[in-house]
Amino acid sequence: MITVKNLHKSFHTLNGDIHVLKGIDQTIRRGEKVVIVGPSGSGKSTFLRCLNLLEQPTEGEVWFEGKQMNKPGCDVDALRRKMGMVFQHFNLFPHLTIRQNITLAPVSLRLKTQGRADEQAMALLRRIGLADRADAYPGQLSGGQKQRVAIVRALAMEPDVMLFDEPTSALDPEMVGEVLAVMKELAEEGMTMVVVTHEMAFAREVATRVLFMADGRIAEEAPPEEFFDHPKNPRLRDFLSKVL
Amino acid sequence: MNPLTTAVSAPFFADAAEGVRQFFFRLGDEFYQSLVESNRYLYLVTGLWNTLVITLFAVLIGVLLGTLVALVKVAHANNPGRLKFWNGLCTLYLTVIRGTPVVVQLMIMYYIILGSTGLSDITTAIFAFGINSGAYVAEVIRSGIQSIDRGQVEAGRSLGLSQRTTMVKIVFPQALKNVLPAIGNEFIALLKETSVAGYIGIQDLTKGGDTIRSITYQPYTPLFMTALVYLVIVIALSALLTRFERRLHRSDNR
Numbered sequence: 220m221i222t223v224k225n226l227h228k229s230f231h232t233l234n235g236d237i238h239v240l241k242g243i244d245q246t247i248r249r250g251e252k253v254v255i256v257g258p259s260g261s262g263k264s265t266f267l268r269c270l271n272l273l274e275q276p277t278e279g280e281v282w283f284e285g286k287q288m289n290k291p292g293c294d295v296d297a298l299r300r301k302m303g304m305v306f307q308h309f310n311l312f313p314h315l316t317i318r319q320n321i322t323l324a325p326v327s328l329r330l331k332t333q334g335r336a337d338e339q340a341m342a343l344l345r346r347i348g349l350a351d352r353a354d355a356y357p358g359q360l361s362g363g364q365k366q367r368v369a370i371v372r373a374l375a376m377e378p379d380v381m382l383f384d385e386p387t388s389a390l391d392p393e394m395v396g397e398v399l400a401v402m403k404e405l406a407e408e409g410m411t412m413v414v415v416t417h418e419m420a421f422a423r424e425v426a427t428r429v430l431f432m433a434d435g436r437i438a439e440e441a442p443p444e445e446f447f448d449h450p451k452n453p454r455l456r457d458f459l460s461k462v463l
Numbered sequence: 464m465n466p467l468t469t470a471v472s473a474p475f476f477a478d479a480a481e482g483v484r485q486f487f488f489r490l491g492d493e494f495y496q497s498l499v500e501s502n503r504y505l506y507l508v509t510g511l512w513n514t515l516v517i518t519l520f521a522v523l524i525g526v527l528l529g530t531l532v533a534l535v536k537v538a539h540a541n542n543p544g545r546l547k548f549w550n551g552l553c554t555l556y557l558t559v560i561r562g563t564p565v566v567v568q569l570m571i572m573y574y575i576i577l578g579s580t581g582l583s584d585i586t587t588a589i590f591a592f593g594i595n596s597g598a599y600v601a602e603v604i605r606s607g608i609q610s611i612d613r614g615q616v617e618a619g620r621s622l623g624l625s626q627r628t629t630m631v632k633i634v635f636p637q638a639l640k641n642v643l644p645a646i647g648n649e650f651i652a653l654l655k656e657t658s659v660a661g662y663i664g665i666q667d668l669t670k671g672g673d674t675i676r677s678i679t680y681q682p683y684t685p686l687f688m689t690a691l692v693y694l695v696i697v698i699a700l701s702a703l704l705t706r707f708e709r710r711l712h713r714s715d716n717r
Contacts, residue, residue, distance in 0.1 A: 273617055296623050300622070300623030303622075304617075310618035314637050323622075323632060324619075324624055369618075372622070373622070
């Protein structure tokens with residue numbers, strides 16, 4: 220479903236170029252739940268953001284559903300409609316109500332009428348138990364509620380894959396659970412997911428495959444049992460000893 | 464006994480009292496001559512009307528023009544390959560307009576650019592002040608757009624919205640809310656700047672007051688009255704703005 224070939228990404232800064240991704244080859248198949256872990260600065264988020272071209276790769280290819288995205292003339296907007304993304308800082312639209320946050324994209328893109336989109340938004344909100352907050356503004360919600368709304372906002376586009384960029388890192392500890400619960404539910408329904416996170420328990424429980432990124436490369440990848448119980452790479456062993 | 468002391472005391476105070484009495488008497492007289500006689504207050508009324516008309520339409524042009532220029536500059540800043548020509552034109556516009564006095568711009572507009580088109584003086588002034596205001600509004604709106612968190616754009620784009628739709632539906636409404644107070648201040652500044660419209664023979668509020676002064680040879684009443692009218696309008700506008708800001712703020716904390 221998603222294939223990246225020899226992916227490189229450098230950032231230009233005043234202190235010279237920083238080489239963040241140093242050649243990544245990956246294929247993510249339909250139905251997989253891929254969890255990416257690793258120390259900060261290892262390029263996890265950059266890798267994820269290259270998948271829907273929020274970051275433009277410096278080198279290499281990104282393919283999604285049979286089309287190369289980072290090629291001139293590719294309709295990136297059309298492909299992004301099928302890739303939901305959830306951000307660390309929620310990025311809800313503060314000037315719109317919760318319901319409008321969810322219906323904005325489907326209605327603006329003429330995929331649904333306002334009426335149909337409203338019905339769908341309410342159904343999604345009922346699912347996460349926030350139907351009574353449909354007419355509230357994001358500023359009135361807690362962090363956990365905001366992130367759950369951000370998830371269903373992406374779901375309203377009926378995506379084929381969901382990308383999660385550290386969805387619980389900006390939350391107070393007591394709100395992490397409610398967001399992970401929604402994500403687990405989504406996984407059980409068979410959604411293809413790519414998740415960057417520091418929640419090792421979530422990775423162990425939900426992932427079909429765990430990737431360990433270090434220094435711009437994928438240093439190890441394995442099913443969760445093997446990944447956590449029999450890590451081979453010494454850097455991964457070191458990392459796990461610190462976080463577990 | 465010193466003759467000097469007696470000479471000063473009583474008559475001096477009598478004189479002073481007489482002087483004060485006469486001053487107020489003259490003041491009333493002057494007030495009458497400046498405003499009431501021959502209906503001279505009408506100079507101020509007509510002037511005020513012209514000032515308001517020029518300001519209102521100039522603000523409209525300024526906001527329109529400023530928004531366009533800001534959008535071009537932001538689009539170019541986000542994607543340096545695009546709109547190179549238009550960005551250059553906008554930079555030139557901002558540099559020239561903000562680098563020259565508005566009076567000079569007004570006179571150039573009147574005597575050179577629109578001089579032979581037969582447009583009315585007021586229309587000429589509206590264009591001159593509107594184009595001038597647009598440059599300042601553009602910078603205000605540009606900073607407003609750039610103050611919106613990058614995550615907002617990323618969220619919009621990640622949902623598959625185009626750059627344009629993201630701008631129109633997500634960034635612009637938030638930016639506009641942030642810059643409305645600054646635009647209001649621009650409105651107030653512009654109102655006062657139009658006082659140079661007399662340079663091209665428009666009877667605006669300032670010119671009206673000055674005309675009365677030149678007829679009666681009495682400066683106090685007409686000039687202070689002119690200043691007072693400006694002051695009252697500006698205070699009223701500021702109060703309106705403050706209320707408006709408070710309302711915007713309330714919707715933030717709902």
